[in-house]
Amino acid sequence: MAKSFLILAICVLCVASIRASSFVGMPVEDICKMVPAFTKILVPGSCIDWAECGEDGEIIDDGTCLAGWMFDKNTGKCSKSSMVECPFGYNLKKPCASEKNGTFLRNPEDCTGYIYCKEGVEQYSACPMGLNFNPETKSCVYASEYPCPEKEEGNEANSICLSVGDNIRMADPNSCTTFKVCNKGVLKTTKCIAGSYFSRELKRCSDWEESDCATAEPTTEEPWSSICGTDDDPIVGFISDEVTCSGYYYCDEMENGKADRNPKFAKCSNGKFFDANSFSCKDRTNVRCLFDRCEGMDKRFANIQGDCTKYTYCNGGVSSSEGSCPEDFYFDEKTQSCTKKVVSYLGCLE
Template identity: 40%
Template sequence: MFKLYFSLWLVATLVSINAEQNELTVAEICKQVAPSTTILHPNTCDKWVRCPSTFNSEDYEEGSCVYGLRFNKDTGRCESMDDVSCPYESVAVSNRCASMKNGTFLADPNNCSGYIFCNNAREMHSTCPMDLVYHPEKMACVYSNEYSCSMETEVVDVSPICKAVPKNIIFADTMDCTKYYQCDEKEQLNSLTCAEDEAFNYTTFQCVARNKAVCHPLAPQLEPEIDVCTQGNKTIVGYIADKESCSGYYICAEQDTGKPDRHPMYFKCQTGYFFDSNTWSCRDRVNVKCTLDRCEGWSSKYVNVPGDCSAYSRCKNGVTVNTGKCGTGFFFDERSQICSQQPITYAACMP
């Protein structure tokens, strides 16, 4: 019998400590729900708290129902005790162990598998192992064929935050901007995910396009998506030139969903080479037609101008600072950096 008492006491102690650690504070709850949400104060049945109107504010408002009423978190009002089910009922009721001898075991009135251990006039709740029920006379966990209990033995795993907030409320996942939570009718917490290419907007509490989403202040910000792997309604798979430089290119990977790659890998050709979309290769810069600033990569040189082989651009720190043109009958040779009478037919300057 000593072993039985000791085992039950140890389990009760561990469960009680764990339960206390899992309870959330008002501040923790208000950090997740929408600003100005009114919640039931944790571990009470008749007190409420209105969360701050802005994130990181401290303007909490607290109140309590008048005698004989409980706070209904779903309607946001104090109502008759007969009409309100309090999720903290087992915490708020009077202490059953207050007048009990230390070490007394009691049956849990709300759970056939549960029992209460009285430790220094304090209730410590615990539950029998799976498929067992608590026998109050034997003060032991037994099989259901040894003791008949009329209550439902299934225990719903109620989420700590769902105890305090209105049912069906949704709020942001502070760890992932594409996800959000909802407390269902059983006060269980459900994790939901926005559709692909969408994220959860903390300000409107809706899934919106990723580029319009405002993430929760505590959530990691979304990685920027790159919209280069599409051409009209067509999805591109393979290598595509960077639209902002002559040497850069993306690798658009094929997606299992068939949709465009939103995070393509980015690379640049080595100095002196530009990306050629026709051959998917890095080529000598004069052999690649690029209509962007061809001064890229050059600090103080002259380069050919697209569409006019007699013209040139002067480069400084990788950008064009001014342009010029060779005399009549002369062509600019980017390789030799001179105007020459020898006709130039580089792809870089051809029409």
């Protein structure tokens, strides 16, 4: 019976469509914003793909280990597969990359499905209704013979440690006063001593001026008393200054549980706006902001939030006049021109 199911599976594979595995984990770009510059990490969902992070959290290099080799996140190098234990079990992103032609593999997303390797390319298909794929016998069998394994509860925090090596101090995207370290696959959070803030560059806690949270000198202006909420409902973390597109405050977590009455103020560097969703400074065209988008621009044109066909002329960092591109044209702030190519920057969408 099992043999016939296997034959049926092969026939179904003849018309199977190719699609990518959908392992869900933290994006590489988000991990790069946490780890020190020039750290090499394992790409989530893969055993052979790696990426190197730059000083600004960007990806500056990437690669794929050769056949028979896997990436070791602890050494930051490709090593023989026999010497590396892949934290993802096997290569979920390219499971057929190191498999022989004609190999059947289980589908980690669906126990009724399977993967057929044809010349290193994945072909996904599923068993007939009511049958599960048994990875040991490589065949479709009744559920009574091979019940679907229970899925383990995911741990988003510890998923970072599947890609990052042990003992690497990482910035905490939600706090200036703590940092994170992986220890045998478990993510641990450590708080800096009072009055110090974590520096991704220095890999340690330091003064505010050297920390990741300070991209500009603090202002001498006294922040309004309610900026970090009330003592009964304090706000902790990064918040917009509610006046400009680049200014933001950091509300520290106070030991007494009350609101921070002396939050740190900073501004994103020129060309970048504060993004409250990712707690980061991003390219101005990729941030929604309802304040004057001419900030930091002079004698140039900027996109208008809410309409990608319109633009505003910036004079001394202030919007002075508005215009619109011809019909079926869009304004591209990066090229400073109207174009027929659809422009869909977050900085101009509704």
